[in-house]
Amino acid sequence: MYGWIIGGLAGLDLGIKSLIEKQDADTFPRELIAARGMIQLHKNHNHGFPFGFLREKPELVKAIPLMVISAMAGALGAFMTEKGRTLEKLGLSIALGGAVSNLYDRLVRGYVVDYFSIEWKRLKKVVFNLGDMFVFLGSAVFIISQAVGSLKVMGEKKNI
Template sequence: MIYTGIIAALSSLDLGIKWLIEREKPEDFPKPLRHTCGKILLYRNHNAGFPFGFLEKHGEVVRMLPLAVISGLFGFLTALLPQKGKRVQKIGIAIILGGAISNLYDRLVRRYVVDYFSIQCGKLKEVVFNLGDIFVFLGSGILFTAEVIKEIRGVFPKETSLLSEQRANSIKSLVDSGQETM
């Protein structure tokens, strides 16, 4: 249930911001986001394709491919839910879905994705994106990090537990020697 809430909250947040941006006049953009000292600019961009306008002339592919990927992710999350543990993976997938669904809604209903902010730092100045994009990136990063950690633990399981045991014995020795001097 918590994962459904994460998905709904993140999608709603991004769609709400998009709704506010779309209500404004196009000529009011770009403009600096308040309280960011000009580090974040707000835009009102419409992207009919994938990131950077890729495949913008192929609307059916741009709509159906994300629908298929999101369906697969929902299936994967549904399979994970009854399994004990795997909380990090479940959260990562929920965050990805929260961002992906808001962009899918745009693609299916508006026929374009609303991108609305740019970070004024280095190469990022050239990219305008939305929170949905950030959520997909963040969730993917969480999944990637979890997999790397799992692999590292798989490669070094005995050494890790041996080191932990050695540390525990060292601490026990220190405590025991401290009690003898009292």
């Protein structure tokens, strides 16, 4: 099931990126009609990490995500040997789906396609993609699950 989540989320993001890439850059930015002005579509090519960080070091921009994804996949593999831990597995799967999509972009295109911004306060200046959202969401699920698990263990130790 978790492999399907990873592949499905990566495929969704890559499909949208492909649609954006096929469109003329002169038609961007523009409003996403169904979003009532809250989302702007863009066609940005990010050659580095967020905000273009390390764009002048393309080999690092490819190698670091590959190492992180390998570690995340290893962690997911380790969790798969344990019963339960569903939220940890789900969080890692969601994050991996987004990370794999962005890694594909880096390795195949040489840049990550970022395609939308949320038109609210400072977020207006940030253009990202669903893969970024999946990494954020999956990481949050994983961290919250780990924190709750740690609190449970601490509570059990207190009661001993």
